[in-house]
Amino acid sequence: xxxxxxxxxxxxxxxxxxxxxxxxxxxxxxxxxxxxxxxxxxxxxxxxxxxxxxxxxxxxxxxxxxxxxxxxxxxxxxxxxx
Amino acid sequence: xxxxxxxxxxxxxxxxxxxxxxxxxxxxxxxxxxxxxxxxxxxxxxxxxxxxxxxxxxxxxxxxxxxxxxxxxxxxxxxxxx
Amino acid sequence: xxxxxxxxxxxxxxxxxxxxxxxxxxxxxxxxxxxxxxxxxxxxxxxxxxxxxxxxxxxxxxxxxxxxxxxxxxxxxxxxxxxxxxxxxxxxxxxxxxxxxxxxxxxxxxxxxxxxxxxxxxxxxxxxxxxxxxxxxxxxxxxxxxxx
Amino acid sequence: xxxxxxxxxxxxxxxxxxxxxxxxxxxxxxxxxxxxxxxxxxxxxxxxxxxxxxxxxxxxxxxxxxxxxxxxxxxxxxxxxxxxxxxxxxxxxxxxxxxxxxxxxxxxxxxxxxxxxxxxxxxxxxxxxxxxxxxxxxxxxxxxxxxx
Numbered sequence: 001x002x003x004x005x006x007x008x009x010x011x012x013x014x015x016x017x018x019x020x021x022x023x024x025x026x027x028x029x030x031x032x033x034x035x036x037x038x039x040x041x042x043x044x045x046x047x048x049x050x051x052x053x054x055x056x057x058x059x060x061x062x063x064x065x066x067x068x069x070x071x072x073x074x075x076x077x078x079x080x081x082x
Numbered sequence: 083x084x085x086x087x088x089x090x091x092x093x094x095x096x097x098x099x100x101x102x103x104x105x106x107x108x109x110x111x112x113x114x115x116x117x118x119x120x121x122x123x124x125x126x127x128x129x130x131x132x133x134x135x136x137x138x139x140x141x142x143x144x145x146x147x148x149x150x151x152x153x154x155x156x157x158x159x160x161x162x163x164x
Numbered sequence: 165x166x167x168x169x170x171x172x173x174x175x176x177x178x179x180x181x182x183x184x185x186x187x188x189x190x191x192x193x194x195x196x197x198x199x200x201x202x203x204x205x206x207x208x209x210x211x212x213x214x215x216x217x218x219x220x221x222x223x224x225x226x227x228x229x230x231x232x233x234x235x236x237x238x239x240x241x242x243x244x245x246x247x248x249x250x251x252x253x254x255x256x257x258x259x260x261x262x263x264x265x266x267x268x269x270x271x272x273x274x275x276x277x278x279x280x281x282x283x284x285x286x287x288x289x290x291x292x293x294x295x296x297x298x299x300x301x302x303x304x305x306x307x308x309x310x311x312x
Numbered sequence: 313x314x315x316x317x318x319x320x321x322x323x324x325x326x327x328x329x330x331x332x333x334x335x336x337x338x339x340x341x342x343x344x345x346x347x348x349x350x351x352x353x354x355x356x357x358x359x360x361x362x363x364x365x366x367x368x369x370x371x372x373x374x375x376x377x378x379x380x381x382x383x384x385x386x387x388x389x390x391x392x393x394x395x396x397x398x399x400x401x402x403x404x405x406x407x408x409x410x411x412x413x414x415x416x417x418x419x420x421x422x423x424x425x426x427x428x429x430x431x432x433x434x435x436x437x438x439x440x441x442x443x444x445x446x447x448x449x450x451x452x453x454x455x456x457x458x459x460x
Contacts, residue, residue: 008212008284009295058217060280074214078298081242081283082198082254082274082411090360090432091443140365142428156362160446163390163431164346164402164422177329184324184345188398191349194342196411197332201339250336263344267419274411
């Protein structure tokens with residue numbers, strides 16, 4: 001089980017801020033494929049990975065990062081703070 | 083007639099902040115030579131021109147600047163504002 | 165190091181003054197503040213963030229600044245939630261003996277905070293709401309801190 | 313452009329806050345302030361200046377900053393006369409739409425003000441008074457503004 005969080009327009013497209021997912025995905029990219037296969041809104045949100053960023057356990061990382069032991073994965077657009 | 087101003091340690095060495103001088107000096111360097119010839123305290127203050135800066139009519143300039151038409155010449159060490 | 169992530173407005177002048185007064189041995193104080201601009205008929209802005217990761221990211225960025233330059237201290241305040249034109253969004257302040265360190269660290273904090281801290285801005289105009297797009301220039305700005 | 317040369321102390325926080333509030337359309341505000349450090353048993357400092365030329369030099373430097381970067385405005389306050397540790401000596405503030413302009417202009421103002429405005433600092437310690445020597449690094453810093 002892993003917590004999956006969505007922020008900004010990713011959250012809006014998927015329609016929820018957070019969900020708990022049962023997955024055996026080995027990497028972030030594997031998890032993305034599982035999600036895209038679920039429903040159209042996921043496929044739409046993840047259609048262009050170059051427009052997305054990912055954090056595993058609150059550290060920025062890449063889509064090929066492993067998920068072993070991870071408690072929390074978050075997807076969001078490039079940040080626009082400051 | 084020209085006003086000659088001294089600041090910081092130049093003022094202290096020469097012993098006054100300002101004086102009015104009758105001179106025919108064509109350039110700042112000529113004026114410096116005239117002053118050095120006057121008294122020991124001037125010779126001392128002007129002994130190392132690389133340690134001095136000069137302004138003519140309140141604009142920073144060089145020692146070879148002409149004095150024709152100038153109303154005011156100032157001598158001082160490198161600035162230390164900020 | 166003082167990192168604050170908050171919904172409440174803050175008084176930039178009061179914070180800048182208190183920071184300077186708290187670091188009179190440093191000599192050189194640099195501040196940056198970003199204000200919500202009211203142009204292009206913007207009526208309000210909303211900043212979303214990632215609670216937990218935000219604080220973690222800002223602590224990391226500020227720690228890197230402290231390690232890299234001879235800083236006496238640094239301060240980061242960043243708001244989230246709704247705000248209106250004229251309000252301060254965020255500020256950074258740095259204190260150092262030498263102005264070059266204070267300036268460089270403040271610019272570094274801003275560059276990393278723009279692109280590496282999990283904040284997202286949404287702008288509201290009459291009849292329209294848009295997520296602000298990240299600027300290529302902001303990502304490119306990070307490059308200048310590599311390798312020296 | 314607001315240039316002030318004064319003997320009176322000023323409140324950095326209040327000035328920084330008022331400047332930011334006066335330029336909310338700019339978005340990005342950078343400030344620098346220099347404070348008298350009380351270390352090395354310094355008891356007081358005295359700043360001599362060249363009345364008339366000081367204002368003229370600061371106006372020129374600020375005008376160059378306004379010409380060179382897309383600034384909404386800039387502020388320079390510089391004190392002269394006696395001051396004690398903990399007091400602000402001077403400040404600059406810049407307002408721009410983009411932070412890169414605000415930062416660059418503030419650093420430019422500081423670099424030129426350090427070496428091209430007619431101020432001279434004298435430091436007083438127990439039994440000793442010394443004119444502060446200009447730093448080679450300050451003169452060298454001007455070089456980075458040449459030619460681009």
